[in-house]
Amino acid sequence: MDLKEHIRAIPDFPSAGILFYDISPLLAHPGAWQATVDRLATIVEEHKPDVLAGIESRGFLVAAPLALKLNLGFVMVRKQGKLPGATIPYTYDLEYGSDTIEIQADAVEPGQKVFLLDDLLATGGTMNAAARLLRSAGAEVTGAACIIELTFLKGRDHLDMPIRTLLPYDS
Template identity: 50%
Template sequence: MQNAINCEPLKDLVRTVPDFPKPGILFYDITTLLKDKAGFAQMIDALAAHYIGKDVDLILGIEARGFIFGPAMAYRLNAGFVPVRKPKKLPAPTAKVTYDLEYGSDSLEIHLDAIEPGQRVVIVDDLLATGGTMQATVQLVKQLGGEIAGLAFAVELDFLRGRQKFAEYDVFSLLHYSE
């Protein structure tokens, strides 16, 4: 089932903020969607629906905004949730990767024992821009031997062409923006 629910009206609930966090960036603010109870429920249902019957063991959420969607999707799909965190937040031994962002660079870490080899993993984040954050997380999952069942986003900025980095994967985004 490919996005059977019409999610286009949810776009009306996403606020755009010019020049945040720095000049020239148009920021897509999902907090206005999150606080709408019907909108939030529809978004989680539609994201989870894409993976029903696809044998997902784990949902990985990327700090910070992936933590909003990941646990709710995991609950719906009867899967576990794994946090992928900014540096020095996880207490046990980790794998680490550094990556470039639309507006800077950052690092991410995952617990070495978070994924068992062969487990089927969906990685979720709020937004796909250049794809640097997701690409880094894909590297972490591969390093731990996980099988990538899909990459999920609430919002995709089509004009940044981040999707091109993930030709071999099932990339599923609910809301697309062309500018």
Template identity: 50%
Template sequence: MNLKDRIKDYPNFPKKGILFRDFSPILKDPSALSFIADEISKYFHPKDIDLFAGIESRGFILACVLASRYDKGMIMIRKDGKLPGKTTKLSYKIEYGKDTIEIQKDIIKEGQRVLICDDLLATGGTAKASAKLIEKVGGKITGFAFIIELTELNGIKCIKEYDCKSLVKY
């Protein structure tokens, strides 16, 4: 299956000069979702993963699909202020400033192996911060799973110490 055929391009969104790669059409196609889970499972073995972590918000979708396929749990990495209870936060630099992400403090047991999921790898800043956040609370990173990677932005360099799988590269 060619996922590129199902990804829609939106020039100048969300601002002029940006080409937005939208994976939304994949979501309405059960065979495409199944294909994604099959391809990721060829790369990451179920015995090496305890939890899937989805990066807000489109990463939640991929993490849920994979968690269901692997019969594992899923946790959310959210933007600051979006989770109830005690949380652990991490601030990091983004292109024009800084951002903060968080997870619930007790959501990961010490040593649990986590595969981080997102729809897209661009500059790698959020991915790297997500890994640091999970490690900060005692989790071990199994790797990263992405649907799309924008290779010209070299985000893979930020997470080169981790095992990474991107299904579609532009």
């Protein structure tokens, strides 16, 4: 099955000059979504993680069904202020400013193998920050995967872990 047939390109979203790759049609098609989850499961299994971490918010859509399918736990990497209880924050630089992501303080145990998931790899900034956050909590990040990769942004060049993606886009 060609999963690209289920990705919708939306020009000028969220701002002029941006071509947004929308996974909504993929999620709405049971066969395409099942194929996506199955392909990602094969990638994840190679790394033998203890837990999966999804990056807010579409990464949750990817990681949660995979965790269920693979009988693994699921950890949310969220924007600051969105998780209850004690948290571990990580602040990272953006092109114009900074952002902070966090996990709950008890989300991972030292030495636990964590595999990161998101829907899209662009510049790699958030994926890199999520890996650093998890490592700061004592986890071992074994790798990452995304459905879509915007290869022209060279995000994988900024990552220090293995990354696999299903659908590369060159523009």
